[in-house]
Amino acid sequence: MTEQVMAAIDGSQFSTGVCDYAAWASQALGAPLTFLHVVDNHPQTAEADLSGHIGLGSREHLLEELAQLDEHRAKVAQEQGRLMLKAAKERAIEGGVSEPATRQRNGTLVETLDELQSEIRLLVLGKRGETAHQASEHLGSNLERVVRTLHRPILMVPETFTQPQRVMLAFDGSKTTRKGVEMLARSPLFDGIPLHVVIVGAETGDNRAQLEWALATLREAGHEAEGAIRTGEVEETLRAYKEEHAIDLLVMGAYGHSRIRHLLVGSTTTAMLRRASVPVLLLR
Template sequence: MSYVLCCVDGKNYSQSACDYAVMISNNMNLPLKFLNIIEHSSKVEKLNLSGNIKLGEKDDLLQEYTNEEATKSQCAIKTGKELLNTLKQKALQTCKNEITILQVHGDVIETILDFEKEISVLVIGIKSHEEHIIGENVKDIIRAIHKPVLLVNSEFIEPKKLLIAYNGSNESKKLLNETSKKPIFKNIKRDIVNINADKILSAKLLNEAKEIFAKQNIEVDTSVLSGEPKEAIYNYFEQNNCDILAMGAFGHSRLKEFIFGSFTSEMLRKIKKPILLFR
């Protein structure tokens, strides 16, 4: 059975992610699952086997490290369970559907991919303001999963306007089809923009996008933008008081991203409100 999956770690807007996940669960009439993943730490903070080590000291250091890791793991398990129970109680106040909680030990990417077939929408809290670096885990999740992903990077507000950046790519077309057929957001104004030096092609793409929503009896406003894409979309988003940005994600190879920079990564750094992505 499909459900809305909300991944939480207690650090990155988990409370806000909970609120958005509840809203989406209610809109789509789907169960809601909260997931906390306990990763095994690979960092060695106190262990140092360099230099002169006397007989038996190595075993002592290894035992110290093992004990330290066990303490960290127990603490993470306890904190994670408390977080899950807190969010469940919070969600029960407004969620109209079944709520479950789950704590898993393992790799973040692999764990989420294990649930991919059951996920309808994935909600994740992140830090994405300009002074922060987007974690590779987040980027890898977006690249790996082929479901809508809502990245929550601010306090919850009831969204009134959704801005969709549409360029005709497979990713953006899938996003339009998904968001038009399934009511991720209800009672929300939708603006669709396209940036292209060829105005005729831009108008064609916007009409294509408009028709996708028209099939579901959803009205949208469309606009052709000019200039550098990242700046044009950011300026439109800010000037028109948009609440959520939706777009296709990571359409280029990792090599091209390394050479030219990733449009997705740039938008994650600039936009200080939730972003809905589809790979």
């Protein structure tokens, strides 16, 4: 099976951005594009619990009605998903993708992506899912669980597509970010796009050597690359550099050196993801 760009779409306002960034990535990578919609058929436990308050005679009838309602909901959700997949496919074709595929699965998003992991070259997800309007600061439990579970690059995108013109890699010399530099050097995703490598830390010999290695690796692969070492609080410093240089895509390792990196993702990564107004490519 050829590794592909996989785009997970749902009914949220992020689906248009997911579709457009996935089409861009598919063409830049020369990789097939598949749109995925997952129907979560978990039973409505709260409604089932209500049956305990009904008289014994009508309990069986009520449970039967609830089961029929769940079945109806599942059919409606599947049909909505089919329509979303059809619209996404048409949009991608208009955007220049020759033969995008669509897949609909039952289950949970995280379990489905875990099963399909070997087929994924790049996963494209919206910053938040269908409940985005309810909690603008909350990343969405799905995204956090996907980042923990998947060992594939994940492109988390905003609502509206902007053609990337300048890319920043947050670099700390860790194994993950060094692998990230080597991956970016090999990948056609950012061909012709200037790359900025930024280390947040002290101006030490080690940091300078790490930065020079990263820049040399990217330049030898034909990329235009520049770098900087900045002191300060990580998230604020990266955000300031992003604004100064009009960065429109951020690349980060999904795990940093944080003591709590075993919880969710690294604390800096989570903070950056919550506030990011640009796409973030998470490397594993």
